[in-house]
Amino acid sequence: xxxxxxxxxxxxxxxxxxxxxxxxxxxxxxxxxxxxxxxxxxxxxxxxxxxxxxxxxxxxxxxxxxxxxxxxxxxxxxxxxxxxxxxxxxxxxxxxxxxxxxxxxxxxxxxxxxxxxxxxxxxxxxxxxxxxxxxxxxxxxxxxxxxxxxxxxxxxxxxxxxx
Numbered sequence: 343x344x345x346x347x348x349x350x351x352x353x354x355x356x357x358x359x360x361x362x363x364x365x366x367x368x369x370x371x372x373x374x375x376x377x378x379x380x381x382x383x384x385x386x387x388x389x390x391x392x393x394x395x396x397x398x399x400x401x402x403x404x405x406x407x408x409x410x411x412x413x414x415x416x417x418x419x420x421x422x423x424x425x426x427x428x429x430x431x432x433x434x435x436x437x438x439x440x441x442x443x444x445x446x447x448x449x450x451x452x453x454x455x456x457x458x459x460x461x462x463x464x465x466x467x468x469x470x471x472x473x474x475x476x477x478x479x480x481x482x483x484x485x486x487x488x489x490x491x492x493x494x495x496x497x498x499x500x501x502x503x504x505x
Contacts, residue, residue, distance in 0.1 A: 343393055343418065343422045343426060343431075343433040343434070343435075343436030343437065343438060344362060344363065344364055344365040344419055344422055344438065345364040345365050345366055345390075345436075345437050345438050345439040345440070346393070346436035346437035346438070347362050347422050347425045347426065347431075347433075347436060348362045348363055348364040349364070349437075350429075351425070356425075358421065358424070358425055359421075360421045362419075362421050362422060362425060364439060364440075365438050365439055365440040365441060366439035366440050367439070367440035367463050368440075368463065369388065369440065369442055369463060369464075371461055371462075371463050371464075372457070372458050372461040372463050372464035372467075373386065373442075375457050375458075375460075375461055376444075376454060376457055376458070379453065379454075379457055381446055381450050381453065381454050381457070382446055382447055382450060383444065383445070383446055384445040384446055384447070385401050385405070385443075385444070385445040386442055386443070386444050386445070387400075387401065387442060387443050388438070388439075388441065388442045389437065389438040389441045389442060389443060390437050390438065390439055391437065392435060392437070392495075392496045393433070393434055393435045393436045393437055393438060393496075394411075394416065394434045394435075394438075394441075394443065395432065395434045395435040395481070395493050395494075395495070395496055396435065396495060396496050397443045398411070398443065398471075398481045398493065399479075399481050399493065399494070399495040400495075401443070401445065402478075402479050402480065402481050403479040406478040406479060407473050407474075407478060407479075408473065408474045408475065408476030408477055408478060408479075408480045408481075408482075409471055409472070409473055409474070409480075409481045409482070410471055410472060410474055410476075410481075410482045410483070410484060410490070411470045411471030411481070411482075411483050411484070411493070412470060412471060412483070412484045413483050413484065413485050413486050414486045415468055415469065415470040415471075416434065416468070416470045417466050417468050417470075418433045418434075422436075432496075434483075434493070435496040440463065444458075445473065448472070451469055455467060455468075455469055480492065481493040481494075
């Protein structure tokens with residue numbers, strides 16, 4: 343959510359103890375490395391509109407599959423968590439400009455993660471979830487306290503409206 347929070351702070355003149363910079367960057371380099379390594383990409387999508395939550399819901403609905411992520415594994419910068427907490431926003435629903443969600447066979451997950459971590463544009467990559475046999479189109483998140491909850495598609499106007 344760094345991009346969304348950075349844009350919102352700039353537009354609204356919000357000041358935080360730390361500067362939150364956009365994560366906007368080209369993603370071709372890490373994607374090309376995955377392709378060159380023969381990684382079988384099932385789906386890949388940037389997290390611009392609606393952040394991770396919207397992206398996962400759209401993919402789950404389109405593919406008619408169930409996805410579960412683990413909150414503790416989702417890399418969210420502390421300054422973004424703090425800003426979102428103050429503003430009443432869910433950081434998983436705030437836009438990113440230099441991040442993507444990648445779906446691939448489980449057998450290739452570690453190989454892909456090593457490739458991504460070796461590229462400066464994707465060095466913070468993490469395996470945050472899995473596709474399950476479950477209710478088609480459902481996305482859930484296992485919280486840091488061990489409670490599983492549904493991650494619904496974000497509603498209302500995207501904050502901030504970027505494009």
